[in-house]
Amino acid sequence: MKRILYILIFLLVGAGCGDSAAGSAPEQWVWDLPDTVPEPRIPEDNPMTAAKVDLGRFLFFDRKLSANETQSCGDCHRQELAFTDGLALAEGSTGDILVRGSMSIANAGYAASLTWANEAVVLLEKQALVPMFGEDPVELGMANMEDELLRRMRDDADYPAMFAEAYPEQTDPISLDSITKAIAAFQRQVTSFGSRVDQWQQGDATALNESAQRGMALFFGGTNEAGVEDAFECFHCHGGFLFSQSSDDAGQVFNQKFFMNNGLYNLDENGSYPAGNEGIYEMTGDPADKGRFKPPSLRNIEVTAPYMHDGSIETLEEVLDHYARGGRLIESGPNAGDGKDNPNKNTLLNGFAMTEQEKQDMLAFLRALTDEDLLTNPAYSNPFPE
């Protein structure tokens, strides 16, 4: 059946070809990146185009992508919060509470693996299927409603033309594949490299005050007041242009996925984390993987509270205290235990002495990683009236 339909369509299309736009070459996508930053890896089957990115922006913010039309991707990834939601744990469209917080999508095109602790999902095109169709927990709740989703797109006043423009080579461009590709293309160009730290690194000596500069030195291996070289050890996990070692780009030839245990919990002699939320252990079953999560990018960290995979630390001050101690002590309750002694903890996290001034300097540096343009750029904004 398919073959015959195609022939028919070919005949029809062929007849009208002379005055169509089919002859015009697709425009070259140009990345607007500082020269300190490489281009992201682009899958061969999903080249960047302005029309596709524009379509992806509408889809990302459209509540039609949830079964009950109450939630869009953008409801958990809000621009003003650097595409997070301010919640400790994300909430799905039907009220399911997820076990982890919404991660920022800024620079997600550079992530070596996606979400907090998943070794399998490395492509934005495939990741989009998880919130759309996942059943346990329900996020957007579209499982078994793929036909309804496509119907909503076809019945819309604007989408048919937008899909046609984004996929000019396709005769029937409204498909699940074109949806996930457009959303992925939109996300890939939500880049964030406009912080004061970036400006300073590009030669603007006024971009960072002295406190932030001192904090940066401590972050990148400086000697603290107690006289310990590389006392803070931050950059070993949060280094590179992403401020996360879990980093990929078009020029990488090695898999740089990275997961580590930072001593948040220690429920028993095996280094257990609260059951049901033990990092990549749940995928690998290897007890040494208990508590291993992806170190998130620290870009825009000031506006993405609360912190850690489960939102269990509310402020950056407390995050610094956690690392200064070398792990978190929970004295009582179901999660009691000293994360400092977690057997899976990264060996660099041994704690450090931190004066009040050093703490303020670190905070000044971390806050200088905020990119105001990301939070307000109209190109990344919700196109639908609230």
Next chain:
Amino acid sequence: MVVLALTSVGCDSSSGEAGTQAVTVQFAAKVGTDDFVCGDTYDNLGANDNSLQLSDFRLYVQGVELKNADGDYVAVALTSDANPWQTGDVTLLDFEDGCNDSGTPEMNAVVTGTVPAGTYNGILFRMGVPFELNHENPATAQPPLNGTTMQWNWQGGYKFLRLDSGTFSMTDWRFHLGSTGCDGDPVAGGTTVCDNPNRTDVELASFDPAADTVVADFAALVDGVKLDVNQPETQFGCMAVPTDGDCAQLFDNLGLPFDGSEAGTQQFFSVE
């Protein structure tokens, strides 16, 4: 309709080719001696004689081979043209009728294809989706790999077996099986290897495709399983997570190793 009629004429010719014959392998879903009926409640299940209302029963099979008169297994070449249940060498067996929101009214209980002309007694197959297809992009996959409820996107593959009870609340017993411990490579752009493939190999040495049926028996699958006991803070039933001890007996009954255990002998499938 016209197109369908025309196409059928052109595509159904394989059975007429010299030296081959059409074959249909009949499957059935049962719960003990009873037929599986979507939405029905079955009693005396598992180690603790529990009752469950079963609402989904789907599985993928691949690599079906039949044993010829010489005792050699030969592959069944699947008929995939205009057949939404088959692609490559994979077939979706679908015994639910949409009684649950996750399902569809359409059902399929057969693998259809061709084999060299001859007589056959014995069958080999594997429950699962082959590695290459399992980790392709499901958004561009051909039926029966494009339906979203058999996709298992957080694990980067498909559910090879989906058995649900109840109405899909978080406290309903369910068993979803697929490959776990899969490793994605951002440079290569896909999945490279899975620690636990979780594909069950089945051989039923005495099986006449003209007369016999391959039975997938839920009661045999949950034999010895404590259906009313759940390891704390894990999903009810088993999502094939290697850390969920509730999976151990189920895996054993499927002839699969679990968390380092030796593989048992599969008892889910039998001949009737």
